[in-house]
Amino acid sequence: MLDLKQIRKQFPILSRKVNGHDLVYFDNGATTQKPDSVIAAESNYYQNENSNVHRGVHFLSGLATDKFEETRITIQNFINAKHSHEIIFTKGTTDSINIVASGYRSLLNKGDEIIISELEHHSNIVPWQMCCEQSGATLKVIPLLDNGTLDMAEFGNLLSKNTKLVSIAHISNTLGTINPIEKIIEKAKAVGAKVLIDGAQAASHISINMQSLDADFYCFSAHKLYGPTGVGILYGKEDVLNELPAYQGGGEMIKEVSFKKTTYAGLPHKFEAGTPNIAGVVAFKAAINFITGLGINNIAKHEEELLKYATEEVLKIEGLRIYGTAKNKSAIISFNINELHPYDIGMIVDKMGIAVRTGHHCTQPIMDKFNIPGTARISLAVYNTKDEIDICIKAIKKAKIMLS
Ligand code: PLP
Numbered sequence: 001m002l003d004l005k006q007i008r009k010q011f012p013i014l015s016r017k018v019n020g021h022d023l024v025y026f027d028n029g030a031t032t033q034k035p036d037s038v039i040a041a042e043s044n045y046y047q048n049e050n051s052n053v054h055r056g057v058h059f060l061s062g063l064a065t066d067k068f069e070e071t072r073i074t075i076q077n078f079i080n081a082k083h084s085h086e087i088i089f090t091k092g093t094t095d096s097i098n099i100v101a102s103g104y105r106s107l108l109n110k111g112d113e114i115i116i117s118e119l120e121h122h123s124n125i126v127p128w129q130m131c132c133e134q135s136g137a138t139l140k141v142i143p144l145l146d147n148g149t150l151d152m153a154e155f156g157n158l159l160s161k162n163t164k165l166v167s168i169a170h171i172s173n174t175l176g177t178i179n180p181i182e183k184i185i186e187k188a189k190a191v192g193a194k195v196l197i198d199g200a201q202a203a204s205h206i207s208i209n210m211q212s213l214d215a216d217f218y219c220f221s222a223h224k225l226y227g228p229t230g231v232g233i234l235y236g237k238e239d240v241l242n243e244l245p246a247y248q249g250g251g252e253m254i255k256e257v258s259f260k261k262t263t264y265a266g267l268p269h270k271f272e273a274g275t276p277n278i279a280g281v282v283a284f285k286a287a288i289n290f291i292t293g294l295g296i297n298n299i300a301k302h303e304e305e306l307l308k309y310a311t312e313e314v315l316k317i318e319g320l321r322i323y324g325t326a327k328n329k330s331a332i333i334s335f336n337i338n339e340l341h342p343y344d345i346g347m348i349v350d351k352m353g354i355a356v357r358t359g360h361h362c363t364q365p366i367m368d369k370f371n372i373p374g375t376a377r378i379s380l381a382v383y384n385t386k387d388e389i390d391i392c393i394k395a396i397k398k399a400k401i402m403l404s
Pocket of ligand 1: 029030091092093094095121123124169171172173198200201221
């Protein structure tokens with residue numbers, strides 16, 4: 001059992017008021033709040049440890065490098081990667097996907113195919129469209145079923161020997177669907193395709209194990225995982241990363257530079273050009289420690305209970321429809337009420353101190369599928385409570401009355 005009071009105490013922002021009310025923060029899919037330990041790690045880095053990494057012989061440079069590399073090991077353990085050099089620090093999930101998609105521009109040719117799905121975040125759509133434009137490859141899309149799950153039969157039909165890469169979200173940020181990625185990876189591997197899993201919505205909610213999963217690439221952002229913004233990781237299997245062309249050129253990613261020929265550094269530095277977000281990486285470790293301290297399975301259980309309770313309660317509101325009703329679902333509830341505009345609902349509950357997200361959630365193809373302009377979205381995290389759900393439901397009911 002998690003001690004919710006104790007957990008909430010670690011998040012200073014949760015005790016602030018918004019519009020005269022206690023804050024109810026239900027926009028965790030966009031970004032989570034940060035515990036004291038993460039804020040302290042970032043601040044302590046600048047107060048006591050700041051220097052550039054990998055470059056100096058002096059004390060502080062060594063210290064900063066050690067701290068930076070400690071996070072890599074922490075993440076390696078967190079996702080059970082085989083090697084620490086399979087963890088590349090990036091700006092976040094979007095950056096991670098772009099590194100791979102950019103590399104594939106020169107690995108693919110006309111006739112090759114990439115498969116994504118209809119439920120992807122724009123950051124797992126647009127980089128592949130750009131990759132296809134430049135390589136001549138074709139983008140194929142697994143359609144969504146009405147309950148917000150992927151049409152796996154159609155996925156089977158799309159796969160062929162031409163499929164070079166399959167890139168799929170572990171969890172949909174709009175529908176909450178937990179995709180059957182084990183099955184997807186198995187099927188993709190059967191035709192020789194590589195697989196990228198966008199774990200932006202998964203890493204803080206469910207356990208991830210790279211060695212049992214067998215994905216070629218996996219990525220997530222620290223800021224959706226109680227960590228700082230502007231930092232994330234790209235995991236890649238050693239041999240796959242070695243085959244992937246370098247992304248950005250510059251300092252840190254080279255072995256030797258001359259005007260005749262430049263050679264590149266090995267992993268992970270080949271993909272880490274320039275001075276990274278060192279403070280962010282250092283604080284990323286504190287975020288992972290926060291999660292492992294609570295236990296990812298305890299977090300998952302708590303969020304599952306919240307999801308069940310919130311789903312039952314919102315469905316009592318007449319005219320409310322939930323988009324995404326998969327059996328295997330994360331704590332995300334996207335909804336609309338009759339013809340009411342989700343933006344208006346979001347504005348009214350905000351006046352009562354409640355943060356929910358409204359709009360297309362960077363998933364316009366999902367909106368097209370359901371023929372709606374947007375939804376209101378509740379996305380929960382470990383510090384949320386049933387009491388907060390009650391407050392939110394009351395506010396939504398009030399909004400419905402005011403707008404009807
Ligand atoms: N993929 C999914 C499923 C997401 O939910 C998000 C962010 O909402 C992203 C990718 C992009 O993450 P970031 O903005 O941190 O790069």
